[in-house]
Amino acid sequence: MNARTLRGKVAIVGVGETRYYKRGTSPDPEFCMGLEAILAAAADAGVDPSEIDGFASFHDERSTPIRLASALGVKELRFSNLVWGGGGGGGAAAIGNAAAAIAAGTAECVVVYRSLVQSASRRIGQGSMQSTVDGANALTVPYGMITPAQQFAMKVTRYMYDHGIERDALRAISLASYHHAQMNPRAVMHGKPLTPQAYDESRWIVEPFRLFDCCMENDGAAALILMPAERAADISASPVYILAAEQGGDYRGAARCHNAPLYATSGFSTLAPRLFEHAGVKPKDIKVVQAYENFTGGVVMSLAEHGFFEPDEANDFLVLDNLIAPTGKLPLNTSGGNLAECYMHGLELQIETVRQLRNQSTAQVAGADLGIVISGPMVNPVSNMILGTAATL
Numbered sequence: 091m092n093a094r095t096l097r098g099k100v101a102i103v104g105v106g107e108t109r110y111y112k113r114g115t116s117p118d119p120e121f122c123m124g125l126e127a128i129l130a131a132a133a134d135a136g137v138d139p140s141e142i143d144g145f146a147s148f149h150d151e152r153s154t155p156i157r158l159a160s161a162l163g164v165k166e167l168r169f170s171n172l173v174w175g176g177g178g179g180g181g182a183a184a185i186g187n188a189a190a191a192i193a194a195g196t197a198e199c200v201v202v203y204r205s206l207v208q209s210a211s212r213r214i215g216q217g218s219m220q221s222t223v224d225g226a227n228a229l230t231v232p233y234g235m236i237t238p239a240q241q242f243a244m245k246v247t248r249y250m251y252d253h254g255i256e257r258d259a260l261r262a263i264s265l266a267s268y269h270h271a272q273m274n275p276r277a278v279m280h281g282k283p284l285t286p287q288a289y290d291e292s293r294w295i296v297e298p299f300r301l302f303d304c305c306m307e308n309d310g311a312a313a314l315i316l317m318p319a320e321r322a323a324d325i326s327a328s329p330v331y332i333l334a335a336e337q338g339g340d341y342r343g344a345a346r347c348h349n350a351p352l353y354a355t356s357g358f359s360t361l362a363p364r365l366f367e368h369a370g371v372k373p374k375d376i377k378v379v380q381a382y383e384n385f386t387g388g389v390v391m392s393l394a395e396h397g398f399f400e401p402d403e404a405n406d407f408l409v410l411d412n413l414i415a416p417t418g419k420l421p422l423n424t425s426g427g428n429l430a431e432c433y434m435h436g437l438e439l440q441i442e443t444v445r446q447l448r449n450q451s452t453a454q455v456a457g458a459d460l461g462i463v464i465s466g467p468m469v470n471p472v473s474n475m476i477l478g479t480a481a482t483l
Contacts, residue, residue, distance in 0.1 A: 095368040098483040100189040101322035101329035104135025104315035105441045110278050110432035113208040116309035124153040124205030125161055127311035131201060135315045136325055142315070144169030144200035146188040148180025149435055153205045169197035173337070173473075177238070178382050178428075178436035179357075179466030183473035185440060186335030188316050198318065204437040205311035229347040238384065239304060242468050243296045246387030249354035250298060253401040257298060259408035260386040261289050263422065264302045264429055266413035267383065271426030274452040278306060279430035303386040305428035312437040314444070323480075328448045330477050333460075334369035336361045337473035344470040356391035356467030361474055366397070369476040371460060373397040376476070378421045378446050378455045380439035381464040383428045388467035393420075396464065396474070415453040424453040439463050440475075447479050 106127045108118075116123065132139045139162040145155035146169075155170035169191045173180030181204075188200040223231045235241060249255065268284035271277035284302060292301035322329040340352050340359055352359065366372060373396060381389045390404055398420055399407040407419075415421040425431045425442040432438050443461040445451045451458075459479045466472050 096186070096189050096193055096335060097333050097368060097370060098331050099193045099319055100316055101319050101326070101331045102314050102444050102477070103317050103322045103326040103329050104131040104133070104137065105313070105444050106130025106132070106134055107276070107312040107434070107438065107441060108310045110276065110308050110310040110434070112278065113307035113309055116207045118207075120205045120207040120311075121153045121157070123207065123309070123311035124158065124203055124313075127205065127313040128158065128162065128201050128203055131313040131315045137199060137315065139163065140165050142199050142201050143167060144188060144191055144197035146171040146184045146191075146200060146202045147204060148173035148184045149176060149178065151204060153203070169200060173471075175469060175471050177384060177466045177469045179469040179472045180337070181382065181436040181440065181465035181473060182335055182463050182475040183337035183465070183471065185314070185316070185332065185475055186337060186473065189332050189335060192316055192318055198321070200316045201313050202316065202437070202440075203311065203313040204435050206434060207309045208307060226346045239296045239299055242385050242388060243299055244348060245354050245468055246385065246391070247298055249387065249391055249401075252354055253404065255390060255401070255404045259390055259404050260298065260303055261286065262408045262410045262413060263383065263386040263389050264289055265410050267423045267427045267429040268302075269410070269414050270424045270453045271430035274425050274431060277426040277431040278308060279426060284430075298387060299385050302429065305384050306430075306433045308433045310432055310434055312434045312441055314437075314440055330444045330447045330479065331483060333371065333476040333478045333482065334365050335473065335475035336365045336368070337471050339470045339472060354391075356388050356395055357470065357472040358392055358395040358464070358467070358474065361472065362396045365474050365476060371476065371482075376420075376460050376462050377458040378415070378424060378443070378461045379464070380423055380427065380443050380461065382436040382439060382466050383423065384467065386429075389422075392464045392467045396462070415451075415455045421453070421455045424451055424455065436465050439465070443477050447477060
């Protein structure tokens with residue numbers, strides 16, 4: 091294993107989040123919600139907010155570090171970072187960038203955060219409302235391919251055709267998320283169970299996606315606080331350690347007009363092997379998975395590319411009993427994920443992984459000591475990370 095890695099050098103010591111709302115219904119401004127989540131994470135970590143000296147986020151985050159630092163009374167801002175790219179592909183990358191800054195000695199206490207109030211901006215799931223388009227969109231939007239659902243349906247349809255994947259596999263992923271949300275009082279869909287019949291009768295969005303194959307649109311904020319491992323052990327009773335965090339994409343993965351050489355992919359074919367190598371573990375060692383569901387088809391592709399099953403085995407592996415905590419072979423999205431807990435661009439998936447490894451999840455997996463987060467399939471760049479307890483170091 092390459093010695094020049096992040097393995098065990100940085101720990102997550104605090105997590106925090108606001109209440110999650112349906113998009114456009116938050117009573118508070120985006121900036122205030124970001125502050126609320128950061129303060130909650132600081133309280134969970136047992137650190138004074140003024141000790142924070144770094145900020146990292148992703149995807150057009152509008153609550154800027156310099157403004158947050160002023161509001162929090164930060165003594166010195168030493169690091170600020172934003173991952174390029176759309177959607178939630180930068181979720182794990184933001185953690186990786188923060189950890190790299192700490193490992194390099196650039197910062198000592200970094201918060202990774204996401205704040206989102208969709209009444210303050212365009213709805214994430216909508217197509218462009220601009221009167222003109224340019225770049226890659228100029229090759230698709232004039233012909234009716236406008237929304238993320240339409241764009242990603244193309245790749246998923248090709249993948250399902252290539253590997254004979256049935257829609258039952260997509261249904262199982264959706265049902266697992268809703269199953270776990272019923273245990274989680276924080277989830278937007280808590281108290282709103284989903285049945286197979288309701289899934290099958292829901293309206294088409296764009297084939298192969300029905301309504302419950304698509305992530306929600308929400309308002310809220312989430313945050314995690316990272317520190318050097320040696321300091322974390324002194325202040326936290328249950329630090330969770332970063333074993334590896336990767337980001338990037340395949341060769342020409344963002345080629346225009348759907349002309350990437352490897353088309354039917356979630357984007358992890360090169361990242362996943364590197365992630366497991368740097369973490370020093372194998373897919374069979376992972377106890378629980380949080381996989382970003384922009385759409386259920388992306389989860390199928392992501393899990394296969396991370397080696398949890400071969401693509402042609404998806405129909406047999408992706409059944410509800412295998413995906414639910416605590417007894418499934420691979421418990422998936424145990425807080426409800428983007429489909430049923432909240433769409434906070436996937437940062438809630440990082441928080442749920444921490445809770446699982448702390449033995450604090452509402453759908454706890456027994457003996458969970460290794461967890462993986464898969465961020466933003468089918469966007470560019472994508473990212474992923476593996477977290478572990480002290481016993482895994």
